[in-house]
Amino acid sequence: LGGVSDEHHARHERRGEQAVPVTSLRGPTTPTESGRVRRYMLTARTSTIALSSGQQVTAWTFNGQVPGPPIVAVEGDLIEVRLRNADIESGVTLHWHGYDVPSGEDGVPGLTQNAVMPGEEFVYRFLATQAGTYWYHTHEVSDLGVRMGLYGTLVVRPRTAPRTEGVDLTLPVHTFSGMTVLGNHDQPIEQRAAPGMPVRLRLVNTDNTPHRFALTGTPYRLAAIDGNDVIEPGEVSEVGLRLPAGSRYDLVFTMPLELDPAGNGEVRLIVDDRIEGLRLTPPVSGASQARTPTKAAKTAATPSPGPSGPVTSTASWPELDPLAYGRPATPPFDPSAPADRRFTLVLDQGLAMVNGRPAYAQTVNGQAFPSIPTQKVTEGDLVRIKVVNRGRETHPWHLHGHRVLVLSRDGRPPTGSPLYVDTFDVRPGEVWEVAFLANNPGMWMNHCHNLAHADMGMALHLAYE
Ligand code: C2O
Ligand code: CU
Secondary structure, eight states, rough: OOOOOOHHHHHHHHTTTOOOOOOOOOOSSHHHHHHHEEEEEEEEEEEEEEETSSSSEEEEEEEBSSSSOOOOEEOEEEEEEEEEEEEEEEEEEOOEEEOOOOGGGGGTTTTEEEEEOOOEEEEEEEESSEEEEEEOOTTTTTHHEEEEEEOHHHEESSSOOOOSSSSEEEEEEEEEEEEEEEBBBSSSSEEETTTTTTEEEEEOOOOOSOOEEESSSSSSSEETTTTTSSSSOOOOSSSSSOTTTTTTTEEEOOOOSSSTTTTTOOOEEETTTTTEEEEOOOOOHHHHHHHOOOOHHHHHSSSOOSSOOOOOOOOOOOOOOOGSSSSSOSSOOOTTSSSSSEEEEEEEEEEEEEEEEEEEEEEEBBBOTTTSOOOOOOOTEEEEEEEESSSOEEEEETTTTTOOOEETTTTTTOSSSSESSEEEOOOOEEEEEEEOOOOOOOOOEEEEEEEHHHHHHHHEEEOOO
């Protein structure tokens, strides 16, 4: 890939950056035999967007919308995204959060590419090899950029799965000037779903801090975590789901066949125990109405618009522990095997050298980016990482390019389905041990996904030697 222009170099030098050689570790240009090419063009620009209530918000957008266009593919497809920057002065890139793309497609400015400046473009290509729920976001001034709206969802469907009848909703949660929104909805999303219909809700946390979700009106299963299927997920109800920053949960259930005694028969998604995010109600016409001629049922089937509080208080519901959920199984590599490399990351806050001066920072082993030593691995290594949180805040730890297997949390191994994640929430005082196979050569970021913390130094590189 040629042509990083002189003008481009000059511009980056003016910004005090080194121009980065574009890595040769790029994605393929053709899909697999059974796949097709999914082409998208995303133009980053400042726009005023309207939330569902009509409220206007100034945002940084892809194609004038927040979230950006949903990227959808089937396993085996080639995803090709042309990113253009119209007017985002600080620059923009696309990072495929949770997707193990080739290093040169990973979208990290200063590491795998230069930031795309106004008037420039960059084309990303990678194979849709992982089915599941993911997301994309800018990685240049990522705290500000994501907060302002430069993100969207990426959903890859399994090639083998039959086309499902039913409801399949991708719901990125985000905070816009203090308001919690799902997609661009600042009011409950109203969706019709017939009794018995299968539903999949794909929850994506695009914020810096965890959100707590609860589902009322039906038992359900937590079918996937960070895009990875849970093995034999059991049915749960009346639990809270804490979704770490950057992570995704897929919830599945069928719409209730019978109306409950209160005449509801509806399912609600409650965010942070106080916001009604989504209301799924049976269609007004047809069998369900004929079967339920009561006034209460009719009222429930035609909800009045406008905000309404949750019907059930979910705040007292216990939190589901993903480490104790689903059926245990043998992971694809033996986590008890001796590790080829071991790293310990102690997370804290305090003074550290930043740009040659002491500054208040979020630190890893007492240092701040870019002074934290790079983790070096060799292809094929089994790598163990211990993350210790000595700080006062939760640190959702995120590794690019690899999924990690959770070995233990505070010394206790998981008792449920093997837990593969790209982001894990290390709360104050906690110690997590994870392992991964070094099978994706290149240069990678390893950072706190509270992006404000990453900006304050809590980030380092992982490099294959
Ligand atoms: Cu979603 Cu480096 O981040
Ligand atoms: Cu953090």
